[in-house]
Amino acid sequence: MNSDAPRGKAGTTRMPTIDDVAAHAGVSTATVSRVLNGNYPVAKHTREKVLEAVAELRYTANAHARALAASATRTVGIIVNDVVDPFFSYIVRGVEQEATLSDRLCLVAAARGGSGRSSRDEELELIDRMREQRADAVIVVGGAYDDEGLRRKMADRARALADVGSVLVLCGRPSLGDSVPTKMVGYDNEGGAFALTEHLIAQGHRRILYLGGPPGLSTTSARLQGYRRALLARGIAPTDDLVHEGAFGRHFGYTRMRELLQTNLSYTAVFAANDLVAAGALEALTDAGIRVPEDISLVGYDDIPQSFELRPKLTTVHVPLEEMGRESVRIALHREDAFDRQSANEVVVGTHVVVRESVAPPREA
Amino acid sequence: MNSDAPRGKAGTTRMPTIDDVAAHAGVSTATVSRVLNGNYPVAKHTREKVLEAVAELRYTANAHARALAASATRTVGIIVNDVVDPFFSYIVRGVEQEATLSDRLCLVAAARGGSGRSSRDEELELIDRMREQRADAVIVVGGAYDDEGLRRKMADRARALADVGSVLVLCGRPSLGDSVPTKMVGYDNEGGAFALTEHLIAQGHRRILYLGGPPGLSTTSARLQGYRRALLARGIAPTDDLVHEGAFGRHFGYTRMRELLQTNLSYTAVFAANDLVAAGALEALTDAGIRVPEDISLVGYDDIPQSFELRPKLTTVHVPLEEMGRESVRIALHREDAFDRQSANEVVVGTHVVVRESVAPPREA
DNA sequence: TTGAAAGCGATACCAG
DNA sequence: CTGGTATCGCTTTCAA
Secondary structure: OOOOOOEOHHHOEOOOOHHHHHHHHOOOHHHHHHHHHOOOOOOHHHHHHHHHHHHHHOOOOOHHHHHHHHOOOOEEEEEEOOOOOHHHHHHHHHHHHHHHHOOOEEEEEEOOOEOOEOHHHHHHHHHHHHHHOOOOEEEEEOOOEOOHHHHHHHHHHHHHHHHOOOOEEEEOOOOOOOOOOEEEEEEOHHHHHHHHHHHHHHOOOOOEEEEOOOOOEHHHHHHHHHHHHHHHHOOOOOOHHHEEOOOOOHHHHHHHHHHHHHOOOOOOEEEEOOHHHHHHHHHHHHHOOOOOOOOOEEEOOEOOHHHHOOOOOOEEEEOOHHHHHHHHHHHHHOOOOOOOOOOOOEEEEOOEEEOOOOOOOOOOO | OOOOOOEOHHHOEOOOOHHHHHHHHOOOHHHHHHHHHOOOOOOHHHHHHHHHHHHHHOOOOOHHHHHHHHOOOOEEEEEEOOOOOHHHHHHHHHHHHHHHHOOOEEEEEEOOOEOOEOHHHHHHHHHHHHHHOOOOEEEEEOOOEOOHHHHHHHHHHHHHHHHOOOOEEEEOOOOOOOOOOEEEEEEOHHHHHHHHHHHHHHOOOOOEEEEOOOOOEHHHHHHHHHHHHHHHHOOOOOOHHHEEOOOOOHHHHHHHHHHHHHOOOOOOEEEEOOHHHHHHHHHHHHHOOOOOOOOOEEEOOEOOHHHHOOOOOOEEEEOOHHHHHHHHHHHHHOOOOOOOOOOOOEEEEOOEEEOOOOOOOOOOO
């Protein structure tokens, strides 16, 4: 009489529920739940009956009912600026990989601002939405703006997440203070910039243009600071006329470099705030008939794969983006056990200068 | 006595529930639900009391409880090959944008195969997982392999999704047949390839190398077919020695082009299966001292933004990737109303050849 | 080893 | 316009 699949309204089959399975197997729902979760002893024979029923009915558990009852969602959230930017997409890839490894799905959202909303506010709201979804962790990626109010709001979110057993992971962004319950995955921007600048200085450069990076963004500040410290360390006074912050995109690199080329500002090397900016700058330079590195040296930051596809291949600082993504979910999911409490609330991945072809000694050294 | 936020075990605050809000505002949960969803008349005064309580308690609804009760999740799923590949990441961006517009979150997963699992199987499993999550729609992106068994399994998934009121969207992949409940967002691969090849032929090329694309993938087949049809239309016999399928990555383009350069195969133009392959091929060509387009012409497909950052700027076929992403969620969410049933179960976005700098007449025409 | 039943936190129907 | 309450599908004591 009844067809195999239970039918609901409007001729749509409704999904079989755990009750259907229980009935079909002649056991209780509790038993079904147990064999499905395998966290409780069940007689072999019973188990098999249940499994059969499951297969026959093509039953799959309702993730929401499960989340509601067990308050665990097998989901991690990640919030980036732009999924198309390689910096972010490689991190997303890492997160997605590791999430899959732990049998979780990945909520991805972009807070790029626009239409009257600042990317900061969007970010906060997205965290809230992911908390509503009870994501097991929420990973926010990329530099943060230096703003006390913002920091406070973010700290609130961190606490709100902690309250429901989730956790906020800061990936590539500074801590909110020891009292705020977050985990961190960082890399040394200041140090990398220092090393990279040193490399330039060692080649004989003294007037180095700093190009790009949103002003006020932690990433920019740190890189700029490393640049300045390296200069100072070699007795070169950093001058403001050589610092041109702005943005992180290739477009910015291209247009600003082009503008700068029309001025009589002089420098023998360009430190681009990231590889994308470097790519744009390279294009502007090349278009203007300036050879890299013969006429001007150029370096980037991040070491996205595209950077060795440029001609000349770009000298840059390697940042293990995918690894950071993976580490973010690992650290988030790693519930501290009795043994090593606070084992790792923070991991710092290593970076290093990758010397390729875009740097040479200055022409008139 | 009681602190504001209800406390649960282990000193963690638990989230306020709708009951808390109701109690706080002195109304019933039903009323709270009504003001929150704004889908039912509520007295102004009552509404305000509730809203106050909500604010005071920092209440946010539990998305799972809501999903369970209302069976609607405000979530769309998208399954791609690789989040780092621009083809996919631009589509993801479009999906994410449109999802946000409809106040939905986005589940992103990658089925890139590996570790013994084929990307096809992974794709199927991911669809299942997203169905467990009751995603309002599941969008699978990119070409499909020509395999009857696979098609049947995919059709099963489509039905399973339809059964729970969700929908499978095929984005850039061929239909599963009229009887299968899916929506489609397509673009004309065959026609684009035809036009592009014609462009080459019009410039005087007759021996055109076809490079890249996984054999058996619908995308590859369609582009190849367009290429052949164009040749035939101009009375040129397509020959197999000029067809070199393989993969879609830049790496493939580079290495295979390089290998081909060592043979004595002759051709005056290269039709790369996509822009990434073209970028790789360009690099190999350039490295070998061959000028594009003076010595050899080169075209790509997709028109990812990088393609006009190449030197020479790449002539290619424009595919509106972001738009496809947006359209995918629009078409998925567009419940057909009484008026125009089956209004749009399928949309085909337009493509066109973008002539830039990488094509010139052959040297010895 | 298994079952009964009490939640989990919302929605929506049915009265009032 | 508002309140009571059954219900969604699963997990998890508590007993047997």
